[in-house]
Amino acid sequence: SQQGEEDPQALSIQEGENATMNCSYKTSINNLQWYRQNSGRGLVHLILIRSNEREKHSGRLRVTLDTSKKSSSLLITASRAADTASYFCATGSNYGQNFVFGPGTRLSVLP
Amino acid sequence: NAGVTQTPKFQVLKTGQSMTLQCAQDMNHEYMSWYRQDPGMGLRLIHYSVGAGITDQGEVPNGYNVSRSTTEDFPLRLLSAAPSQTSVYFCASSSLAGAYNEQFFGPGTRLTVL
Numbered sequence: 001s002q003q004g005e006e007d008p009q010a011l012s013i014q015e016g017e018n019a020t021m022n023c024s025y026k027t028s029i030n031n032l033q034w035y036r037q038n039s040g041r042g043l044v045h046l047i048l049i050r051s052n053e054r055e056k057h058s059g060r061l062r063v064t065l066d067t068s069k070k071s072s073s074l075l076i077t078a079s080r081a082a083d084t085a086s087y088f089c090a091t092g093s094n095y096g097q098n099f100v101f102g103p104g105t106r107l108s109v110l111p
Numbered sequence: 112n113a114g115v116t117q118t119p120k121f122q123v124l125k126t127g128q129s130m131t132l133q134c135a136q137d138m139n140h141e142y143m144s145w146y147r148q149d150p151g152m153g154l155r156l157i158h159y160s161v162g163a164g165i166t167d168q169g170e171v172p173n174g175y176n177v178s179r180s181t182t183e184d185f186p187l188r189l190l191s192a193a194p195s196q197t198s199v200y201f202c203a204s205s206s207l208a209g210a211y212n213e214q215f216f217g218p219g220t221r222l223t224v225l
Contacts, residue, residue, distance in 0.1 A: 033213065040219075042201055042217055048212070090153075099156060099214075103152050103153045104153055
């Protein structure tokens with residue numbers, strides 16, 4: 001069974017707007033990571049947040065983690081057309097055995 | 112520094128054929144893994160390795176074999192290809208304790224089994 005589930009499945013916004021994606025998971029984790037995948041490409045790591053952290057920033061990205069609700073959110077501020085991609089959350093617990101990806105959110109940023 | 116490389120990029124097989132997907136990394140990472148990605152789904156872990164000579168099964172290991180004779184290489188073998196194995200395959204690597212660090216992904220191999 002999949003550990004992470006992103007919401008929404010698809011999101012379409014205008015350039016300059018903020019995009020928020022959510023991720024829910026089921027079991028205890030050590031960390032949660034967000035990845036981006038451009039069409040036809042491999043995944044690129046965006047940000048990692050550990051279970052003892054509540055918020056993390058990287059450039060235009062802001063990630064929050066609520067372990068009591070088993071959920072995380074990824075906020076992309078001032079979106080650009082180049083942000084158009086699929087975004088995946090992945091949770092890590094044991095040594096790679098439970099490193100599980102969700103089905104992803106497809107983000108479209110319209111110029 | 113090439114990162115993670117995968118060959119081939121595309122492959123078409125007939126049912127019952129066998130083949131090996133190649134994966135190599137030049138970052139001296141201990142942890143390597145194979146995923147498959149199907150439409151509308153996230154990546155599912157097939158096999159992983161925490162170092163040369165050590166491999167273990169992931170979520171969907173059936174029909175696949177792996178070995179890790181060197182730190183750099185982690186080939187994935189399809190023993191007898193089936194249409195259900197049509198997918199995009201990604202290899203990834205990271206420093207030890209892969210669940211604790213970012214994974215670096217290869218560009219993927221798109222496999223079609225007829």
